[in-house]
Amino acid sequence: MSAVDALQRQIERDGFCVVEGVIPAGEVQAINAELLAALESNREPSEGELAKTRSRGHRIGTPGVAVLKQAINEVQSFAPYLADRRVLDIVEAFFGAWARISCTDCVANMPGNARGYWHADWPYNQTNASHIPAPYPDAVLHLSTIWMLTPFSAETGGTLVVPGSHRWPRNPAAGDMPEVDNEAVYPTERHVEGPAGSALVYDSRLWHAVAANRSDQPRVALIVRYAPWWLNLDVFMPGSEERKMIVEEPGIFGSSYPAVSREAYESLADEAKPLFRHWLGAR
Numbered sequence: 001m002s003a004v005d006a007l008q009r010q011i012e013r014d015g016f017c018v019v020e021g022v023i024p025a026g027e028v029q030a031i032n033a034e035l036l037a038a039l040e041s042n043r044e045p046s047e048g049e050l051a052k053t054r055s056r057g058h059r060i061g062t063p064g065v066a067v068l069k070q071a072i073n074e075v076q077s078f079a080p081y082l083a084d085r086r087v088l089d090i091v092e093a094f095f096g097a098w099a100r101i102s103c104t105d106c107v108a109n110m111p112g113n114a115r116g117y118w119h120a121d122w123p124y125n126q127t128n129a130s131h132i133p134a135p136y137p138d139a140v141l142h143l144s145t146i147w148m149l150t151p152f153s154a155e156t157g158g159t160l161v162v163p164g165s166h167r168w169p170r171n172p173a174a175g176d177m178p179e180v181d182n183e184a185v186y187p188t189e190r191h192v193e194g195p196a197g198s199a200l201v202y203d204s205r206l207w208h209a210v211a212a213n214r215s216d217q218p219r220v221a222l223i224v225r226y227a228p229w230w231l232n233l234d235v236f237m238p239g240s241e242e243r244k245m246i247v248e249e250p251g252i253f254g255s256s257y258p259a260v261s262r263e264a265y266e267s268l269a270d271e272a273k274p275l276f277r278h279w280l281g282a283r
C-alpha cells in the first residue's frame with residue numbers, strides 16, 4: 001500500500017492522520033515568528049474576541065486564543081507547503097484535482113487559554129448560518145488541516161479529538177445533543193501530538209475542541225481547509241449576495257474569510273496559486 005493510501009485509510013477509519021515534517025525543521029521557526037509578528041499587529045482587540053465567543057447562545061470562540069484571519073494576506077512563506085504533495089495527494093485521493101483552500105487563519109493559543117467546545121467544522125457545525133442540517137450524509141465533503149508551527153502535546157494544548165466521531169451524523173456544537181455536554185471531557189477524547197512542521201489532516205466532521213495550553217509559550221497553528229472545487233464557498237465571501245441572504249439579513253453567525261489580495265496572490269509560489277485563485281479579490 002502506498003503512503004497516501006495508508007493515510008487515506010487512516011482518515012477513513014479514525015477521522016484524522018498526522019503528516020510529520022511537511023514544513024522542514026529549519027524553516028518552521030522563521031514562519032512561526034513571521035506569523036506571530038503579523039498576528040500581533042493585526043489582531044482584533046481582546047474585547048472583540050471575548051464578545052465574539054458566543055452568538056445566539058452558541059459558543060463559537062475560545063477566550064485566550066488570538067486569531068489572525070486569512071493569514072495568507074500577511075505572510076506567504078508557508079504557501080508552498082500547503083501544496084506539498086504529501087498533503088495534496090491525500091486531498092486529491094478524496095476529491096480529485098482542483099481542490100481549493102477555503103481558509104488560512106492563524107491561531108495562537110496563549111498560555112492558560114480556555115478549553116474550547118466540541119464541534120465539527122463547516123459545513124457540519126450547526127451554529128454556522130450555512131450548514132448541512134443534521135443528520136448529514138456519510139460522505140467526505142471537506143478536509144480540515146491544522147499546521148503545527150510549535151509542538152503539539154497534551155501539555156501545549158494539542159487539539160482534542162474524538163477518534164471515529166467523523167462517521168456520526170451529528171455533532172454537539174449547537175447544544176442539540178442532550179446526552180453530550182459540549183464543554184466537558186468526552187470519555188474517548190485524546191490529544192493530537194506532533195513536532196512543529198507537522199500537519200494534522202482530518203475529515204471536517206470529526207468532533208474536536210481547542211485544548212488548554214498548560215505550557216508557558218503560545219501554541220501556534222495555521223487552520224487551513226481544503227474543499228473540492230464543486231463545494232460552494234461563496235457564503236464566506238464578505239459582500240457576496242449569498243452571504244447577505246444567508247448570514248447578514250437573518251442576522252445569524254457565519255464564518256467569513258476575506259478575499260486573497262492580488263498583491264499576496266502574485267507573491268505566492270506557482271504551485272500554491274491554483275489553491276487560491278478562486279478567492280482572488282480585486283485589490
Ligand SMILES: O=C(O)CCC(=O)C(=O)O
Pocket residue numbers: 107116121146157158159160208209210211221223
Ligand atoms: O487549534 C486547535 O487546536 C483547534 C482549532 C479548531 O477547533 C478549529 O479549527 O475548528
